[in-house]
Amino acid sequence: MELYYRLGEAAAFADIDELLNEMKDRLGDPPEPVLWLYHLTRIRVLAAANHITLLKFQNVSLLVERLVGKKTEQQTFLITKKFATPADLEAYATKIINLSQ
Numbered sequence: 001m002e003l004y005y006r007l008g009e010a011a012a013f014a015d016i017d018e019l020l021n022e023m024k025d026r027l028g029d030p031p032e033p034v035l036w037l038y039h040l041t042r043i044r045v046l047a048a049a050n051h052i053t054l055l056k057f058q059n060v061s062l063l064v065e066r067l068v069g070k071k072t073e074q075q076t077f078l079i080t081k082k083f084a085t086p087a088d089l090e091a092y093a094t095k096i097i098n099l100s101q
């Protein structure tokens with residue numbers, strides 16, 4: 001539980017990667033839900049660094065809400081495929097975060 005808590009508190013990619021390596025060292029290869037959590041945490045950190053206050057994945061779209069000054073701007077992006085791996089989801093979210101700037 002401590003490792004999951006620390007992952008939730010991580011604020012930099014280096015911290016997240018270090019925690020995953022620590023999990024691998026202590027517990028062996030992580031199960032798929034842990035990999036999803038790892039990649040979602042990386043998305044959260046990237047979003048926060050880009051002033052994104054909300055990323056809402058829906059069935060066929062992704063809602064991005066960004067704080068610009070005192071205003072909140074929203075953009076919706078269509079999701080055209082299902083993601084086979086958590087790394088695919090992170091790559092897509094990274095692309096969208098960069099496009100929404």
